[in-house]
Amino acid sequence: MQYRRLGKTELEVSILGFGASPMGNVFDPVDEKETISAVHLALDHGVNFIDVSPFYGLTLAESRLGKAIEGRRKELILASKCGRYDLQHFDFSRKRILQSIDESLTRLKTDYLDLFQLHDIEFVDKQIILEEAVPAIQEVVKSGKARFWGITGLPVRYLTQIARESHPDTVLSWAHYNLLEDEINDELVPLAQEMDFGLMNAAPLMQRILSDAPLPPWHRSPAEVKAMQPILLDLCQSFGCKLSQVALRFAMDHPLISTTIVGMCEVKTVQENLEAVDLEIPSELIDRILTLVQPVKNRMWFEGKAENNV
Numbered sequence: 001m002q003y004r005r006l007g008k009t010e011l012e013v014s015i016l017g018f019g020a021s022p023m024g025n026v027f028d029p030v031d032e033k034e035t036i037s038a039v040h041l042a043l044d045h046g047v048n049f050i051d052v053s054p055f056y057g058l059t060l061a062e063s064r065l066g067k068a069i070e071g072r073r074k075e076l077i078l079a080s081k082c083g084r085y086d087l088q089h090f091d092f093s094r095k096r097i098l099q100s101i102d103e104s105l106t107r108l109k110t111d112y113l114d115l116f117q118l119h120d121i122e123f124v125d126k127q128i129i130l131e132e133a134v135p136a137i138q139e140v141v142k143s144g145k146a147r148f149w150g151i152t153g154l155p156v157r158y159l160t161q162i163a164r165e166s167h168p169d170t171v172l173s174w175a176h177y178n179l180l181e182d183e184i185n186d187e188l189v190p191l192a193q194e195m196d197f198g199l200m201n202a203a204p205l206m207q208r209i210l211s212d213a214p215l216p217p218w219h220r221s222p223a224e225v226k227a228m229q230p231i232l233l234d235l236c237q238s239f240g241c242k243l244s245q246v247a248l249r250f251a252m253d254h255p256l257i258s259t260t261i262v263g264m265c266e267v268k269t270v271q272e273n274l275e276a277v278d279l280e281i282p283s284e285l286i287d288r289i290l291t292l293v294q295p296v297k298n299r300m301w302f303e304g305k306a307e308n309n310v
Contacts (some may be wrong), residue, residue, distance in 0.1 A: 001046030001277060004258045007198030009148045009169050010159040011077055011114065015252045016277055017261035018042050019202060020050055023064045024057015027216055030118040030265045032064055039068035041270045049259050051117055051172070051202070052306050053081035054104060063109040070109050080104045081119035081152060083133065085145075090123045092133035101140050115170060116146035119160050121162060122153045122304025136165045150198070157310040163197060172261070174202035175300065177254060179210055179232075179289055180225060183298055189256050202261040204251035211244035220301045222260050228293060235292070239285045245276035250286065252277065 003012040022028075023035040039050070050069070053060050062080065069076060082100035083092045105111060116137060121129050129151075137149045150170030153159050165170050171192065176184040184201065192199040202264045205211045207219055209229050219226065229243075236243040264270050302309045 001048075003048075005198075006077075006170065006200075006258045007170060007192065008196045009115075009198055011148075011198070013077055013198075014047045015259055015260045016047055016248075016273060017049040017051060017200065017202075017259040018047050019261040020052035020061045020065050020264040020265075021056040022061075022263040022265035023052075024059075024061030026056055026061070027213075027263070032067075034267065035064050035265045036068040038265055038267050038270045039065065040072075041267055042264065042274075043069075043072060047270075047274075048075065048263075049077045049079070051079045051200075051261050052108075053084065054100065054107075055081070055084045055086065055119060058086065059103075059107060061162055062104055066107050066109040073110050075234055077114045078108065078110065079115035079117060079150075080108065081117040082137070083121070084119040084123070090120070092121075092124050092136075093119065093129050094132055094136040095137075095170065097133060097136040097140065099146075101145050105145065112144065113146040115148050115150055116140055116174060117150040117152050117170070120153050120304070122155050122158050122308040123152050124305065126162070126308065129162060130166060152202075154300075155309060156183050156186070156188050158304075158308045160191050161310055163188075163191060168197055170184050170198040170200060172200040172202060174261075175206060177201045177257065178204045178206055178251050180206055180228070180296065181298055181300055184257075185301065192256065198258045199256065200259050200261060201251060201254065201257045204248055204260050204262055205244055206247075210247035211240070213244075220303075222296075222299050222301075225296045225299050228296060231292060232289060235288060236285065239282055241279075241281070241285065242272065244280050245272060246275060246281055246285065246289070248276040249279040249281055 148169035
């Protein structure tokens with residue numbers, strides 16, 4: 001396993017990050033024992049960064065993860081979030097953030113987080129984030145219940161704007177660096193170098209488009225982007241490769257992104273993702289993929305308040 005420095009935190013995180021959202025049945029129902037075995041397998045093979053949130057499965061993912069890491073807490077860098085608790089339930093008030101950290105620690109069976117993050121900041125007023133949420137999460141860090149704090153969200157340029165004004169320890173961007181998207185490079189990567197915050201990339205499979213799994217009914221990509229899935233599957237198969245492993249390896253190759261977080265909850269998936277860490281993608285294959293996807297590149301949708309669509 002390869003490790004990279006997570007910005008000014010000085011933490012060394014595995015380039016493959018364990019995204020725990022599927023442990024909360026976000027995509028499909030999964031057996032709890034299977035999720036625990038998946039976490040243990042990942043830890044056994046050097047994956048040391050795990051990211052979760054109370055939003056995932058409405059606290060189910062945190063509760064299951066707490067059971068999985070019991071007795072193994074010192075082996076991992078643990079990140080969770082606050083501010084988002086359901087599809088339309090956002091609360092970034094000081095009172096709720098201070099309450100949220102205690103609830104997460106209880107579910108995760110630990111007395112501290114390595115990283116506590118404001119979850120999907122684009123859904124509320126900028127003023128709330130800067131004037132109430134940021135001071136509150138900094139208060140959590142000062143209390144010792146979290147070592148570092150960060151921000152997460154979808155609109156990559158808005159993340160850049162908030163990071164510039166709030167000076168977080170980390171920024172988690174999702175779905176903006178993969179075979180179909182590279183907008184993270186425009187502003188956020190240069191700012192990460194300038195300010196030395198740890199930059200993390202999530203959703204490298206574009207919520208299953210870059211895999212052989214069926215797309216969830218709530219997927220918001222345009223039809224022409226979704227239509228790339230069977231084309232890319234056939235192309236990778238002709239080279240004897242799995243699309244998901246190629247996509248994951250491609251994302252992990254970005255030298256300025258500390259860790260690439262991909263959702264996992266089953267032993268088989270963890271095994272495949274671990275194999276991707278050592279995958280060498282044929283140069284002809286990657287060239288053909290990038291040529292094929294060029295007409296649909298960077299067709300990302302927007303989520304959040306309209307005024308945050310920078």
